[in-house]
Amino acid sequence: ADLTIMEEGTEFLTRLRKKFSLGEDTRLPMFTSCSPGWVQYMEFFHHELLGNLSTCKSPQQMFGAVAKTYFAKKLGKRPDDIFVVSVMPCTAKKFEATRPEMTASGTRDVDAVLTTRELARMIRVAGIDFSSLPDEQMDAPLGLSSGAGDIFGHTGGVMEAA
Known part of the structure; x- marks a missing residue:
């Protein structure tokens, strides 16, 4: 989720800069594209707003x-x-x-x-009993995370993380 937030935040700032600093026509508000259910809803019922969806992939x-x-x-x-x-x-x-x-x-x-x-x-x-499994250290292949991913899936979590 951290990578998605960084990408969506960058895309949003780029759209704001184009609109308010450069005077270019750009699509605002920008909607998150993290939920495939939401994206499909937009495709079926609000095709005119597809340009407002973030171009970022979901986490x-x-x-x-x-x-x-x-x-x-x-x-x-x-x-x-x-x-x-x-x-x-x-x-x-x-x-x-x-x-x-x-x-x-x-x-x-x-x-x-x-x-x-x-x-x-x-x-x-x-037949796996989680309570009998030994504790393990979590791997972090991309390094430390911000913790924003923990709130990402909750109502308002994407905006809070950004």
Whole structure:
């Protein structure tokens, strides 16, 4: 979510600068494009406002793109060698991952999406008892995060994070 906020913030500031400093015609207000359900709603019912949507990918899709470009290169792998699975509470994320524009380096950003309910069922069926698992340190492949990602999915969280 941190990467998405940085990109959306930059895009928003660019739009403001174009409008108020350069006098250029630009689309305001800018709406977040993080929710595939929201994006599809706009496509179906408010086509005239599509230019107001941020051009940024959602955190799910940005992570997939980074995994298949930056990390693939860092590991000496091809993007197709990396299989990205996303775990999300929203079923619309499954649809988002299959959109044709959600590709980087000629391959899908995210290969599979599990809902949190599906993952919970898989864990239960496998007989995994979380309370008996040893504690582990969280990895941070991109370094420290701001913590803004924690509020990202809540009402007003995108604006708060920005």
